Amino acid sequence: MSKEFAKIITANRLQDGAVVFLTSEGAWAESTQAAAVARTPDDETRLLTLAAASVKACRVVDPNAIDVSALNTREPARLRERIRQVGPTVRPDLARAI
Amino acid sequence: MPVFDASGLVDDHWIVLGDADPLPAGAPVLLTWERIARDGEAAFAGRDPRGVAISSDFDVAKLLPLLPRIGLVVVKPANFKDGRVFSVGRLLRQRYGFNGDLRIQGEFIPDQVPFLVRCGYSSFEAAPGFDLDAALRLLKVFAFNYQTGLADKNIFALRHNQPAAGRA
Amino acid sequence: MYQYDAYDQAMVDTRVAEFRDQVARRLSGALSEEHFRPLRLLNGLYLQLHAYMLRVAIPYGTLTSRQMRTLADIAEKYDRGYGHFTTRQNIQYNWIKLEQAPDILADLAAVQMHAIQTSGNVIRNVTADHFAGVAKDEVEDPRIAAEIIRQWSTFHPEFSFLPRKFKIAVTADTKDRAAVKFHDIGIAIVKDAKGAPAYDVYVGGGMGRTPFVAPLIKSKLPKTELLSYLDATLRVYNRYGRRDNIYKARIKILVDALGPEEFARQVEDEWQLTRQEHINLPPEEEARIRAFFAPPAYTTEAADLAANMPGTNDPAFRAWLSTNTHAHKAAGYSIVTISLKPIGGIPGDASTAEMNRVADLADTYSLGEIRVTHEQNLILPHVRRSQLHALWTELKTAGLAVANAGLVTDIIACPGLDYCALANARSIPIAQRISERFADLDRQHSVGELKIKISGCINACGHHHAGHIGILGVDRKGEEFYQILLGGSGAEDASIGTILGPGFSADGVVDAVETIVNTYVDLRQPGEPFLAAVRRVGNGPFKERLYARV
Numbered sequence: 001m002s003k004e005f006a007k008i009i010t011a012n013r014l015q016d017g018a019v020v021f022l023t024s025e026g027a028w029a030e031s032t033q034a035a036a037v038a039r040t041p042d043d044e045t046r047l048l049t050l051a052a053a054s055v056k057a058c059r060v061v062d063p064n065a066i067d068v069s070a071l072n073t074r075e076p077a078r079l080r081e082r083i084r085q086v087g088p089t090v091r092p093d094l095a096r097a098i
Numbered sequence: 099m100p101v102f103d104a105s106g107l108v109d110d111h112w113i114v115l116g117d118a119d120p121l122p123a124g125a126p127v128l129l130t131w132e133r134i135a136r137d138g139e140a141a142f143a144g145r146d147p148r149g150v151a152i153s154s155d156f157d158v159a160k161l162l163p164l165l166p167r168i169g170l171v172v173v174k175p176a177n178f179k180d181g182r183v184f185s186v187g188r189l190l191r192q193r194y195g196f197n198g199d200l201r202i203q204g205e206f207i208p209d210q211v212p213f214l215v216r217c218g219y220s221s222f223e224a225a226p227g228f229d230l231d232a233a234l235r236l237l238k239v240f241a242f243n244y245q246t247g248l249a250d251k252n253i254f255a256l257r258h259n260q261p262a263a264g265r266a
Numbered sequence: 267m268y269q270y271d272a273y274d275q276a277m278v279d280t281r282v283a284e285f286r287d288q289v290a291r292r293l294s295g296a297l298s299e300e301h302f303r304p305l306r307l308l309n310g311l312y313l314q315l316h317a318y319m320l321r322v323a324i325p326y327g328t329l330t331s332r333q334m335r336t337l338a339d340i341a342e343k344y345d346r347g348y349g350h351f352t353t354r355q356n357i358q359y360n361w362i363k364l365e366q367a368p369d370i371l372a373d374l375a376a377v378q379m380h381a382i383q384t385s386g387n388v389i390r391n392v393t394a395d396h397f398a399g400v401a402k403d404e405v406e407d408p409r410i411a412a413e414i415i416r417q418w419s420t421f422h423p424e425f426s427f428l429p430r431k432f433k434i435a436v437t438a439d440t441k442d443r444a445a446v447k448f449h450d451i452g453i454a455i456v457k458d459a460k461g462a463p464a465y466d467v468y469v470g471g472g473m474g475r476t477p478f479v480a481p482l483i484k485s486k487l488p489k490t491e492l493l494s495y496l497d498a499t500l501r502v503y504n505r506y507g508r509r510d511n512i513y514k515a516r517i518k519i520l521v522d523a524l525g526p527e528e529f530a531r532q533v534e535d536e537w538q539l540t541r542q543e544h545i546n547l548p549p550e551e552e553a554r555i556r557a558f559f560a561p562p563a564y565t566t567e568a569a570d571l572a573a574n575m576p577g578t579n580d581p582a583f584r585a586w587l588s589t590n591t592h593a594h595k596a597a598g599y600s601i602v603t604i605s606l607k608p609i610g611g612i613p614g615d616a617s618t619a620e621m622n623r624v625a626d627l628a629d630t631y632s633l634g635e636i637r638v639t640h641e642q643n644l645i646l647p648h649v650r651r652s653q654l655h656a657l658w659t660e661l662k663t664a665g666l667a668v669a670n671a672g673l674v675t676d677i678i679a680c681p682g683l684d685y686c687a688l689a690n691a692r693s694i695p696i697a698q699r700i701s702e703r704f705a706d707l708d709r710q711h712s713v714g715e716l717k718i719k720i721s722g723c724i725n726a727c728g729h730h731h732a733g734h735i736g737i738l739g740v741d742r743k744g745e746e747f748y749q750i751l752l753g754g755s756g757a758e759d760a761s762i763g764t765i766l767g768p769g770f771s772a773d774g775v776v777d778a779v780e781t782i783v784n785t786y787v788d789l790r791q792p793g794e795p796f797l798a799a800v801r802r803v804g805n806g807p808f809k810e811r812l813y814a815r816v
Contacts, residue, residue, distance in 0.1 A: 012313055012317075014292075014293065014364065015293065015363065015364055016317065016318070016363035016364060017313055017314075017318040017363065018317060019315075019316060019317075057295075058292070058293060058294070061299050061313065062299075077744075078744060079744070079746070080315070080683060083683060083684060084315045084316065088316070088360075088684035088685055089684055090692075090694045090695060091612075091684075094346060155505075176509070179304065179387070179509075180427065180509065181387070181424075181425070181426065181427030181428055181504055182504060182505055182509075184423060184425070184426075184427065184504070185424055185501055185504050187424075188424055192543060193539060209301075209305055210427070213421075213424075214423075216423035217424055229291075232287075232296070235287075236284070236287075239280055239283070239284050240277070240280055240284075240421070241276065241280075243421065244277070244417045244418055244420050244421065244422075245418065245421075245422055245423065245424075245545075246418075246493065246544055246546070246548075247543045247544045247545040253273045253277075254547060254548055254551045255548070256273065257271065257273065257551060257554065258548065258550050
């Protein structure tokens, strides 16, 4: 894992709890494909501000910046976040597209 | 901050006194427990009603000798999850027979108001932005309750006065 | 079993309406997440890794076939076709939408069920011995007390914002199947000096990061005084339990800090007052509730009473009989355990089809009644002995006849990092790998009773402290790591397991468990169960084999 700064913002959608990722336009996508990648701490702060507005607007809850691989920003660094992204490892039949 | 009771907003005529403020004549005053403890009888000079403000962790047994001369107890929770206020209410009403105004002041949410009423609270002083309509609506939701020993309609008693037919 | 009257029904119906209003206020923004969170938790609704999770109460583990079909329908209609039976006689659904949660509660209310107080800092779903009412040696049916407690604790105005969650369990047998000494309050129904039922009250047990076996706080409490004593205990806790540190907020910390004697004295002082405050249940109400738990009409046909029953020449059936059936209080009947631990399966999970199948079998073979165990299995409590073979045959077809109840593959596991927002490591895959390792049924039976319990974090939902072999998943620098504990028990001889030594990787822990089992088999005396052997020899011989330098 590279130590280069790379983070994306994830949350759960308020209505259905689905795992979602913040896009650069401030929308929320179910896949990491469209996720905005913060390459600097300033980027991260800006994206978290966008996310906070979504919390206020009752669209998502619990936004978080998570580390992703700098080379493949669709790959979260921590196992917990990889499981959130894909689904329970014990139910591959329910796996989500990343 | 606005004060309401089970029927809606009420006029609050209590004057809040700081611990150094002189006692005015002709007005009901709300004192801190610390001032009452400090001043003793002097805190009750004159004939005006006295109120006392306590925190939720206060040992309410200390109020027992004073209760006949107290018209208002204000209880302040540390935050909205501070469930000690409910025990304070039940002790004051049920055990010590307090029949003045029992008020919660500060952090609580509309959905707690029915529980507060059931534990003996009679007035409410909420923070700005409090959803008063929701609180008043929620007060009418449950018609009866399971817990014994409270002043509300108890299911265990109702069952044996008027048998109820089952559903489903 | 208990049937709602119009009051009970009105309470759950009203609750559905109240929650619908709360959800609407949340979605509109009138309620913030901070304020909504405790309210949704009071209705069993969590936000987990993938979605909302709904925990539905199965009070004291008793279900009708009709209720089980509703649980199956909910899995199909609102979730992904399965549910997870937990270690506290609840069922959890993992893929719930907030906007649909009120509809689910309405479906539950239609069959006299609810999700009330299955989470949050309140008195939780009250649990009981899953053999209640049918256990041979019980003093009386513990579900009577449990139902009284369920009603008393429902929307209790004083105790709905406690320092922390509060769990109560009831048992009435000398064999404790409800783990009462690991509860905030454990009630053991015993006989008083005159032979009448009374309550031994244990307070301050628990697992989590500070495990305690509960001390006995009140011996032989008269039955009529139950609610005033509970009120007194809860009031002492509500007033004096710590609220400054979530990890020190459970009643066990208060009991430990004061010492059991001083805690008992404070409760006693409070109780001398509450007992005069009209809190105890009116006797006619106790009688009304008791009547619902009268034994069903059992048959006494000769075929059931005969010692020889059909099918016993089949060794597979005999193996299942030996582990998955228990003596019933009525002659000619057996209690049947349906294992939800197929080899390599997910402990406690059941599909819609399986739940419906169990409901059908309950109708055919068990007077329409089902139990849920804290060990994440199901029970058919009233099976005629003459029909055991027919039932087993049908269970086998459904893949539900695994003869492993109480054996090494009957593993308790919390959902772990696969589902849970609090977990540090996965639990389920470890259970699956251990189960596969010991798949051979003859080997399992020759090892004998062995309870493995796995938690994916220190909160210990998988009861690892109480496992004969306990496994605790931790996060070590981003890697899943597993500590092993030995010698715990959640039964009447309750004890807390002790950590064996350095932890293992996910692969290593499966090998380690096998080494422990092999060590036991080598050193056991004739007929000596695993736990007895560990207590006799201590951790030493196991440590030596596990950590021996090659």
